[in-house]
Structures are given as structure tokens and as C-alpha cells.
Amino acid sequence: MQTGGGIARLPAPLRLESGGVLHGVEVAYQTYGTLNPDRSNAILVCHALTGDQYVSGIHPVSGKPGWWAKMVGPGLPLDTDRWFVIGSNVIGGCMGSTGPASDDPATGKPYGLSFPVITIADMVCAQAMMLETMGIERLFAVVGGSMGGMQVLQWAHAFPERISAAVCLASAGRHTAQNIAFHEVGRQAIMADPDWRGGAYQAAGVRPEKGLAVARMAAHITYLSEPALQRKFGRELQRDGLSWGFDADFQVESYLRHQGAAFVDRFDANAYLYITRATDYFDLAAAYGGQMAKAFERARDVRFCVISFTTDWLYPTSESRRVVRALNAAGARTSFVEVDSDKGHDAFLLDEPVMTAALTGFLASAAEAAQL
């Protein structure tokens, strides 16, 4: 599989939903496969909250396979022998795209909290501009799970004429109160850490590692189902017998601590604040008096595939159904699959044969319809 990547510098300032403007925006991307001569075989894969552009291959930092390596590659559902798959780091992120840890060109110092609040719409605008720099005017498909699915819906809302197909996995058209609440716990954990320094920790040469680890631990529980946690860990102990103290007695405690510690090695605390905020703010229906269908009015020629998972309690099937009802009401051709899985929200990242089959079938028929 041919791979490539780099940093795209956007040719114009990015006008933000907040009314602000970001200058000199850079978007880090990776590509897998080969762009065909008429530039018609591109698929953009949008990543989740803490994902990045390393969709397939080996991640340069962790040394592990990219987050969707099971799905993107030769002969896989996103077949790189046929498609040119692009992953890009969202703006606000910390894997090479402009975010709060970047230097503000106006001051030469890290933005920190002077970075403007960005939205899912801003992320998608930056992606569209990045694609223009690559000479790609139209995508065959845009695909993503979780926050990536929000970007997919936003693509269908803002740039329906630039996509033939859209795949939204384990996602929602807006955050519920519970979604916002869990994110707020994470933000408060970060901001409670004295090493956060009001967001200016880079200048101080410190990092709010403990707060960020607690944020990750709380969030991680929401990514897994209760049955999966129980099956995997139950009440199994780390050692023979209890410690009668506050060490990690139970395997699930040790696992969570590890998740927290590993996360701070690869993620920036301010980026976590900004990206969680973007997902909390996302609400496709808000501008239409709560009628999400109106957000998809121009998207009726896009073919949609919406996939949810039975034990996903972060973005439950009921939220996917809301999206599907809106798409149906807008007259868009929509496939909807609820995959029976006990793996919770993270199922979209894992080996789920029904998801794989649904995605493969959908892309084949969408490609045929698009005469590709």
C-alpha cells in the first residue's frame, strides 16, 4: 500500500463559527493508496476525540497499528487498492494540526487558552480547504466514528455537493446532557490540576498530567460497556488477596490507571479541553429550531450509512435513530444497521464482522451508484 503524508498549510485564513479567524492554519494528514488520475477515488476518514491522522500502517509515536488498521488497507473494507484514503488531524488537535499547543503567529508563543474555541464545523472547513490544496474537489466518501461521525454529518450538511457517500458510526447529531456532563468532569479534572496553570503550562515547562489522566480514566469507562468490563475484569484481583489499602487491588483499577498514564504520553491537555468543547457545542438541529432534517435538505443526493452498536451507551442507538429519521425526512437514501455487540462504544474500532460486512456492502453499492 502506497502511503504518504505531510502538513497542508491552508491557503487562506480559516473563518470560524465563533466569528474569529485563524491565520496560518496547518493540517497534518496521512494518505493510504493512490489517487487516481481523475481524482475521484478519495475517501476521507475522520477521527474520534483522541484519534489522529494515522488511520492505518504503524503509528510513529506509539509504534502500534493505526486506529483503523483493521478497516483500511489492501483488500480491507476501505480497500487501498481501489481507494485513496486520507486521514487528517482535526484542528484543535495535537498531532501536527494547528491547535492550542501551536505557536500563535501573532506572538510567536503557544496559544494556550488564547486559542479560539473551534467547532466540528470549523474542523470540517479546514478539511475541505486541505483537500483543495491537494486538488481534490470531490470525495467519493467521508467516513468516521464517534466525533468522526459528527464530522461526517457536518460534511453532509455543509458540503453535500462534494461527497457521494457518508458513513457515520457510533455517533450522534448532538450531545445529550449526560455526554456534556462526562466531558465537563474531564475538563474540571484538567483545570483542577495546579500544573494546568490556567492553560499556560507550556511556558512553565510543566504538564497537567494527573488531571489529564483522571479525565481519560473517567472517559474511558464510557467507551466500554458494563458487560464487556465485567467479562474482561469482573472482580479479578491483581495479586492474591486484597491489599487493605489504596493500591490497585482490582485488575480494572490497574487497567484504568494504565489507560490514564498512557494517554498523557500522547495527548495535550488543552487540546482535550478544546476538542471536548467542540463536540459538546455540536448540534446540527439547533439552527433549524430543533429540526435536524432541515440540516440535511441539500444532502438528499448523498448516500448514507449509519451504524450503531447495541451496548454503546455513550452514543446509543436512539441517537443514531434520530439522525436516520432526519435523513429519511430529508429524502436522503439511508442504510441503518444496529450491530449486536457487547463491546460498547469502542466497538467501531474493533473487529465487528457485521459492521465490516455492512460497510463493505454499502461502499460497493455507493461506488456503483457513483459509477466508480
Place this chain on the structure above:
Amino acid sequence: MQTGGGIARLPAPLRLESGGVLHGVEVAYQTYGTLNPDRSNAILVCHALTGDQYVSGIHPVSGKPGWWAKMVGPGLPLDTDRWFVIGSNVIGGCMGSTGPASDDPATGKPYGLSFPVITIADMVCAQAMMLETMGIERLFAVVGGSMGGMQVLQWAHAFPERISAAVCLASAGRHTAQNIAFHEVGRQAIMADPDWRGGAYQAAGVRPEKGLAVARMAAHITYLSEPALQRKFGRELQRDGLSWGFDADFQVESYLRHQGAAFVDRFDANAYLYITRATDYFDLAAAYGGQMAKAFERARDVRFCVISFTTDWLYPTSESRRVVRALNAAGARTSFVEVDSDKGHDAFLLDEPVMTAALTGFLASAAEAAQL
């Protein structure tokens, strides 16, 4: 309603499940109603994680009604015209009973982390010894929700001959991996706060308020159902429009922050560590190779009422059913009611007519059976 209260000093050292011994243990209690001449009309009400002995009346610190004032009083389900209702603060707590904030009699200084890890069984032993100091050899009933329900099950296991009836609401016979995981997030949030000082914050004249607030915020989400949060807050904003920053934009954020702030005013961080640990360690079936029924073998003459709530995802109905199956297998007479409520775990603290009716009916028939 006649009320009373005080501090019971246990007449003997408390031998702990860990093998340790606590000397000079004090248990703070409140009473509601009048003990009859033959001392046969006592009901012990066991509190949840962050509850206390102020079951009814007005709480002296918060100035608000006691946590079960809707249920305990003249003419209420726990009718104080008939019953002598006792609430006591668990050991390990921070409302007057011996806990990690108490002075260690051996050193004259606060225990902090030198306080021994205590268990639900230790809490119940202390309650039984407290009742002996009051001349109460037998309870008509022991009643409790959440962690209070664990104490009820432990009473039935350890002292079945001292109780006629047992009411276990919104509880479980053991913590699942998810329960432990959420508690571990809270503990890590506290221990991440530099003002925790390895548990020795009292000597330093500080308190890990930020960490404790984050712990409470995370836990509070688990006490409410997703539908209740959505109905109560949805995506409603605090002000007109978004702040485009990290202030509390959404009402649910403001609500959570308030829950965190109010909690640190009334609760001790080390007590939170110890009490969450006690609930994580609780596992009635562990000593019997996983067969919970064997833990209730001596309790077949106790009448049980087990109540769960449809949207309680902290201690879901499936966990109550496990308890009920064990009680049935042990041959104990058991009523089980799953109350249809959208209020989540906290439903047991709220006005739930079906719960009230079930409890009233159960106590009446249990009193008749006990010839009271």
C-alpha cells in the same frame, strides 16, 4: 416526633475484617420516635456512601431535611408513632463516627491514611455493638438503600437472629467492574490533588477540595439516569448564547459544578477513599466460592424486601435479581419489586409512590408476622 441522638462509645475494641483492631470507636447516631418498653420496635436505617445519621428532621449542617425525611416520620412508611427509628453514621465516615479524620488514640493525631481499611462487615459490627450499648438486642427491621442496602444484606448474613425484617433498596451483593472503575476515578481524582498530601492534609491545614469535587461530579452522573438528566437539563444554556470558552455554558455543567462545590463543604476526602473502598471490597458470595445463597443460610427466618429501579444503572435490577435468587435459594421469604422510574439510582431517595407503597405493605405484613 420525639428525637434524640448522641455518640455511642463501643464498650470493646472493634476487631476488623482486615485483622486489625480499632480502639475507642465512637458511633454517632440519631433516633426518631420512642423505644417501647420491651425494646422490640427498633428499625435501623443504614445510609448510603455520602449519607449520615440524619435520616429525618432537619440536618444540622446543611439546614435541609434529613436524607429520608419523606419516609421517616409520623404517619410515614417508617412511622415514628409506631417505630423507634435509628440512624447511625458508618465508621470510616465523617459525621461524628470514628473515621480517618478522627484522632488516633495512640498518637493523639488524626489517623489519615494510618486508619485501617474498613469493610461493610466492620460497619455492621459497629452498629450491632452500638445497639447493645442502647440495650437493643433485636431489631424489628434493618433498612437501607445503595451502600445502606449492602449493610442490610450484611446484617442478614452476620446477625440474622437479631432481625425480623430486612429491606434492601437500589443495591447489590457486590460491585461490578464498572462500579469499581467509577470509584477508582474518584479516588484518583482526590489523590491527584496536591492538597491531599498523601492523606495528611489535616496536619497541613489544607483540604483536597478540587480533587474531591471532581470525584463527586463523576459519581453524581452515575446517580442519575440519562433520561432524567436529559429531561432536567437537555442542552439548555445558562445564558443566552454560548460563551465560546470554558465557563459553564450548559445548565448541566453548572449543576455538576454546584454538586462538587457543595459536597466538599460537608465531606472529608479521606472518608470518601475509605468508604468507596469498603463498597468495592464488599462481596457476600466471595467466602462461599461465589454462591451468595450460602451467605444467607442462617437468614431463612428473616423476611426480605428487595427493591430496584428500572433506570438505575449504578446498581441495576440485574444485581438485585442476583440477590433475590440467592435469598430464594436460601429459603428466605422474599418480596421483590422493580419500580418503574426514570430517576436512576437516586430514585430511592425521592418520592416514588410504588416504592412507598411496597415498603409500607411489606413492613405491615412483617410486623404482623413478628406479632408486633
